[in-house]
Each structure stands twice: as structure tokens, then as C-alpha cells.
Amino acid sequence: MGSTKSHSTGVSRRSFITGAAAASVLAGLSLAGCAPQGEQTASAAGNGTNTKWDEECDVLVVGSGYTGLAAALEAKNAGADVKIIEKTARVGGNSALAAGDFAVCNSSVQEREGVQDSVEQYVDDMMVAGLYLNDKEKCRVIAEKSNETWEWTIEMGATWAKNDDGDYFLYPYGGHTVMRSIAQGEGGGANVTGPFAEKLKEMGVEVETKRMLTELVKDENGRVIGAIVHDKPSGNDTESGTPVAIKANKAVVLAAGGFGRDLDFRQAQDPRLDDTVDCTNQEGATAESLRASVAAGAMAVHTDWIQLLPFMSPDEQGYGVAAFYTDGQASYAPTLDVATGKRIVNELTDRKRYADAILETGQPCVQITCKKALYDGGSGLESAIKAGITTEFASIEEAAEHYGMPVDAVKEEIARYNTFVTNKVDEDFGKPIPDDAQTIDEAPFYGVRLWPKVHHCMGGVKTDVDCRVLDMNLQVIPGLYAAGEAVGGIHGACRLGSCATADCLVNGRIAGQNAANEQTV
Template sequence: METSLDRRGFLKTFAIGSAAAMVAGAGLAGCAPQQKGSANATTVSGAGLPEKWDEECEVLVIGSGYAGLAAAYEASKAGADTMVVEKMPTTGGNSAIADGDFAVCMSSAQKAKGIEDSVDKYVADMMAAGLGLNDEEKCRVLAEKSNETWEWTQSDLGVEWDTDEEGNINVIPYGGHNTVRTIHPKIGHGSAMTVPLTEKLNEMGVPMKTGRMVTKFFRDETGRMVGVQVNEKAKGNDPTTGNPLYIKAKKGVVLASGGFGKDVTWRSQHDPRLGETVDCTNQDGATAEALAAAMKAGALTVHLDWIQLGPWCSPDETGYGKGPSYIDANVAYGMSIDPQTGQRIVSELADRRVYSDAIVANGVPLIQVVDEQNIPKWNYDANLQPAIDAGITKKFDTIEDVIAAYDLPAEEFMAQFNRYNGYVEARNDEEFGKMIPEDAKPLGEGPYYITRIWPKVHHTMGGVKTNMDAQVLDADLNPIPGFYAAGEATGGVHGACRLGSCATADCLVNGRLAGQMAASNEVTA
């Protein structure tokens, strides 16, 4: 992978939205989390630097999910003395509990199954989901780099990906994608990548220090980012607690702290609908302290109001739970209906924004109806029984049992059931235009597996704005020297709605780039 990417006219593509973004960034800095901590305001231009640094490294990486671990790997591989800080007690972040699904363009797995794809198709799908608010050139880089990055997970990390009975790597349909391009890790979750990356960093001697919350960034008299304050052993997500330590980064700082989906105060400031009554799939560390500190240090932010709900969650469990991994794998193969009417209301393969908005507007959870023959084998083996054991998925022998259990309007439901089966047979959904996979079968005689679905907060599209070299920009659209960012901590890549399974590409491609770029800097005094 190159250590630098061509900017491809970045300033021209960014200029359209810059004015609104600067207003948003400036306003939100003043209404950051309603907690104590105003004393943590960062002083730019050198005044207020620590009297002494407690620790030093060349590249400091904040966060230990996909993006942070990939950045640390590349920085260390390039010869930089690298350190990772993580505020939670364990590493991995949201990445470790994610599905780990990876949207890969023109992969060997696609070619083996005769699936045609292109960079343009990948970009078009991302832009459609993002309502055209995406940074198109960054989408293009993700598409161009997705295959080599996926190959890197195998060659460098030893990640194993799910295969079919013939030993060929499976490629699965995914909501919002008009081409089948998503690849699923064999063990079924993101630790397939976070664990080997962590092991590699251990082998390379990269310290990963947990229980350290970043609360302040320091820039010297030239404006260069030179270090951070971490609060060690902070209580919960409170930046006013813990013991302050000062870490100097002599080449660069990489912000990879993730999103703020678990931060009710922050997310409800940006979308008042998303208060305490709305559940979230994220781990407890997905809060805004590092992002707020970066803003106080002069970082420009974009798209903070765009917060994604995951439409494949169950209201019958809290948090991420067992539902998403199971439910999401079935959306291409079953139908979801309103139990009040017995009717479908949306394409089950719509992108996350469209699907979630339809469910919320409907007012009650939908029920996903799938029969045993249509559950993908890997999903049946790995996720069905955990979903049943968690009480979110129920088994019924006949369709009449389903109707009785959920008090469905029988005539209307059966008419929908038969219409849907006709669409599957014809490979043409006349109601909602759902892409019907070639291996999908009409819903048969049972047994049936039923799961209630209701959206939860899943991903925050907004964050700091970066250029094509992963450098964080300030309000004048100038790069902040020595400051880089990648993953969900950044904004602009996904626009209004992240296309499912593209986050893995985003975090790994841009994480690797950020680490390489930080390591390429000269050492400061």
C-alpha cells in the first residue's frame, strides 16, 4: 500500500459543504457534553504546554478498534516508536463485537462465483446510501483499496473468511448494495481482525495501555500537534475524573477513538429523537470525550447530525446482543411484515436509513419471517441457536402457528406470503424492488423462525474532517501538522448513512494510511 494517496481534487469536492460544516463545528464546541470539564479547554499555539511529559513516543494512536490497531501496525512497521492508548479496560472497541463483514470490490471471491463488480458500482452504492453528502473521492479510494486490504488481512494477519461446502469463500448480499460483495469472517465477528492485530502489535513491542481517557490535545507554538493529556483510571466516561498524565508524540497523533453512539447527551443534541429511550448497539466506551477535545484543539467537524440506526436489532434484548448477527444475515432470504396488517412495508435489503425510517414511521416492530431452508448455513450454524437461547427468535412448525402466535390478519398475511414467494421465483420484487439472491428459495412449509425487529443507534457518521492523507483539517481547511484520524472518529466518508460492511474497509484502509503518514514525519524536539 502506498504511503501517500493522490488528493484527486479534494479541495474542489469539499468546498460545497465547508461553510455549513464550519458553522456546525463552531456551534457544537460550545454545547459539548453537558458534564463538568470546561477547565479542560485546550490552548492552541503553544501556551499551556505541560511543564514535563510523563511519557514519550513517536506515534501515539488513540483507540484500539480496527482503525487504531491498523494505524499502530503500519506506524510500527515503518519503524516509528508507537504507543496505543485505550480508555476502556480491554482493547477492541466496537470493532471486536461487530460482525466483521467486509465489502470488497472485485475480489477473488466474487470472481470465483461469477459476480461482476466495479469501483464505480461500489462508489455509486455508497453515494446513494449517503444521499450524495459523501466525500466521493474517499469513497473511491475505499473501493480501489478494498481488495488489497482484504488480501492483507489474510497474508499479514492470517484472518480466515467463511467458506461454502466446496471450500470457496462466501460472498453474501447486504442491504443497500446492488451487487453481492460482502465477505464474512469465519468466526463471525470483528475479533477475527482485532485479535490478530493485537497479537502482531505485541510481537512488535507496541505498548497498548488501557484505562486511559484522552481529555486534551496540545499544539506547540507552530500549531503542530505534539501530545495529549490522558486521565488514567477515569470513572465511567467522566473526563473530570482520573489521574492526568501527559504523553508527548514526537512524530504524530492518530485519532481513532470511534463514534459517540452511546453518548446520550451528545447524540440527542444532534438528533433530539435519540434520547435515553432509544437503545444502542455500541459498547460503553462509544462516547464523545476525545472528539470534544479535538474540537477544542481546532479540528473541523462535519456531519455530526447524521446518526445511523441499525434496523436489524431486536427490541427483546438490550444492546447489540445476539440479534443483529442473526437477523441481518436473513434480510435477503425472508420477508419482514407489519404484524398489524400482515404486509411488507419496505425492501428488506434497503439501506439502513431507509429501512430504519420505515420501521420507526410504522410505529411498531416488524416481524422477520424466514424458513429453515433459507437461513444461510453459516448463519444457521453460528447464530440461530444463540438467538433462540436469548429469547428473541422463536420456532414454529407451520405458518398457521405463526399467524396464531402473532395474531396476524390471516387473509392479508397469506396473500402477502404468496406474492412474496412469486417474487422469489421470478427474481423480481414488484412491490419494493428488493434484490433477490440467486440462492433464495420461496418460503416453504416450515419450520419457520420469527424475530421481532426494531432499530437501535448503531453508527455516527460525523467526526473530524480529514484530507486524502488522513490529516485532520482546521476551520480554515488547512491540515493540522502532526494530527491524523481514521475510522468512525472522522466525518464525511459515509455522508447521511454508512453503507453496511463498508466500515471495515473505511477503518482498515484509512487506519493503515494514517499510521503510515504519521510515521513518515520528522521527529520533533
């Protein structure tokens, strides 16, 4: 959920997994050693009455990121006995590591800044980025509930960045047509996950770490009544650890995120994403909960739509520090093809179009700027230089030569870009030029290489607007809820930056509320 902070703002696939896409999902499942339906264990096949339970709760929440913590808070507030498990040793999942900005519609921050927004415009922006493959009804729920959910996070102790006057920051993200994203401060998503976890602790619910979901248990009527969890597993090994059977008297909520770190599974969905493509996610972002869901009858959708974060550096591993520098510069600096020295894209387009444009060049591209043109006075620059991903140059010629680019072409392209900055009109790609943008023409100059990394999985289980998981017949699986990145179909082909925070928190709350009120008779 990395951000694309700035100061300015075809394809068709079937929604459900069929044909070749279905084969892809099944291939991914087989890589994990999941047996076909007829060969599942008795509990997964629907004989949970024979299960000897080791622990018990009303609502079992799987995952401790934005989604899981929001679900647990709401379920507990509704009076349920809640147990929340986390596979890794650290609370917060990817959410705690994310930039954490939140796309909020009709907020008090927009009102203060005079920004006109609407639910329809929010939904339209999501649909355009998602190539209209999105579940529009669920997009609408996110838009409608984004503001009340943001305000709720503050009530729960979360903090958001403020300026010297005590006002919240508002940023326009690539792909959004208006400014609606409320910025996180230093610490990113941990400013939400930390307070949420503390709030739960005050309520008597502590996140149980090093517990991995491996199987969902159903009764003879097809209701999910619990799960098999492995205590203290070795990394992502589903055969390791001690199996524990946890009964969920009301429901199980899947909030385990995506599978970006599951190399075999993701490559089965998109063969381009082999081990040469890095990933921004924490090491626990693998597919075992999705496999368990499908084994229990859940429909999986859009698993081959995997978002790449475009403004990452190939010169560091994982999320690193690049995004905290390069995404801010996207409004102000051009991204150049090394072979031609020319721009390749509107740097403020959505992530899919930006990433695809870089990939089409066949090698990392280069972002070049100068000190006076830096976004936010060079926020993140010092860390980027220290990490060795950004280099300072005395001239544009020196920068071009360093990256093996045609010098004259680079000089010509930056000179042309400077006219766009001066005239506030991008004649080549239509990028909105910020009012405070400066021409790139005074030393020192700075360069950084960009190459996309796996960032967010748009695919997962199919749910309805109440966050109930659906089976292959589009019927509700009783006792099973899911939200956040574990769910497929909401974002279509491409998730807009800062909309994941909205998705996770809005739907996490809905899942928790409904799970606590699940009727079991």
C-alpha cells in the same frame, strides 16, 4: 459494523456544520462541560511549551480497534516509536465485537466467482447510500486500496471465513450492486483485532488499556505535540483517573471510533435518539475524543447523521444475537408492519432506508419465515431462540396472532410474497430474490420482532485524503491525524454494510504511515 449477509444483492444537507447543525454540535460539546475556545486550558489553547511531560513517543495512537491497530502497525513498520492507548479494559473496541465483513473491490474472490466490479461502481454504491453527501475523493481511496489492504490483513495474521474447499466466502450486502463483501468467520472482528494486537506485541508494542484521552496539547505554532490522558478512569468519566501528559514527537492519530453510547451528545445531534433507542456499541463509544479534537480547533462534520442498524431485536439489549440471524434472512423473508400485516420495504435496501421504514410504522415490525426457507440452513436460529427473541409457530395464523397482527392480511401478504419467490421477481419493492429462495409455506414457522438500534456515527472530524485533520478554515492541523469512525463525511448519510471495515483499515494504514513520516521542522 454489523453485517447484512445474503445471496443477492433525495435528501440534501450541507457537508459542513453550519447554522442549526453547528448549534447542535456546540450543544453536544457543552453537555460535556467543554469550555469555549477562550476559556480552554493553556495546553489546548497552544501553550504546550509549559507542559511537563510524563511519557514520550513518536506516534501516539488513540484507540485499539481496526483503525488504531492498523495505524500502529504501519507506524511501527515505518520505524516510529509507537504508543497505543485504549480507554476500556479490553483491546479491540467495537471492531472486536463486529461481524467484521470487508467490502473489497476487484479481489481474487470476486475473480473466482466471476463477479465484475470496478472502483467507480464501489464509489457509486457508497454515494447512493450516503445521499451524495459523501467525500467522494475519500470514497475512491477506500475502493482503490480495499484489495491491497485486505491482502495485507492476511499478511498481518488476520483470518477470514473459508468453505470446505478452502475458498473465501463472498456475500452481497444490502445497498451494494455486486457481490464484493468478504465474510468473517466465527469470532467476527476479533479475527482481525486479535492477530493485529499479537503482531504489535511481537514488535514490542502493547496496547495500554484503561487510558482515556481528555485533551490534545498544541505548541505555540498550533502543532499538536501530545495529549493529556487519564489513567484508569471510571467508565467514561473524564474527571476520573490520574492525568498523564504524553508527548508525541511526530503526531497523534485519533482512532477512537464514534459516540453511539454518549446519550446526551447523540441526542443533541438527533433528538429521536433518546434512552428508548438502544445501541449496538460497546460502553466506551462516547464523545470525549471528538470534544478534545474540536477544542483543539478541528472541524466537525455530519455529526447529526447517526446510522441505525435495522435488523435488531428490541427483546434483547445491545448488539445481542439478532443480527447473526435476522440479517441473513433479509434476502429470504418479508418484514411486516404489525398494524397492517403488509411488507414495508425492500429488505435488501441500505440500512438507512430499511431503518427509516421500520421507524415510520411507529412500533417494532415482524420478520416471518419457515424452516425450509431459512437462510444458510438457519444460521443463528438456535441462538436467537435461546435468547428469547425468536419464537417457533405451528402456523402462520399462530404467528400473526402472537404478534397482534391481522391474520388474514398476513396470510395474504405471505402468499403474495411466495409468488415473488417462485417467479424470482419482487413486484412490490424490487428486492433481488435469490436463486435458492424457498416459499414460506411449511411448518415450523419462525417470527422475530425488529426495531433499529444506534450503530454507527457518520460524523466526526474533517480530514483530507492523507488523514490529516482540518481546522475550521480547512487548513491542516499539524501533528494530528484521524481515521475510521472518528472521521466525518466519508459515508455521508448512511454507511454501507462492510464498508466500515474497509474505511477503518484503509485509512488506519494511511494515517499510521503518514504520522510516522510527519515532518516536525
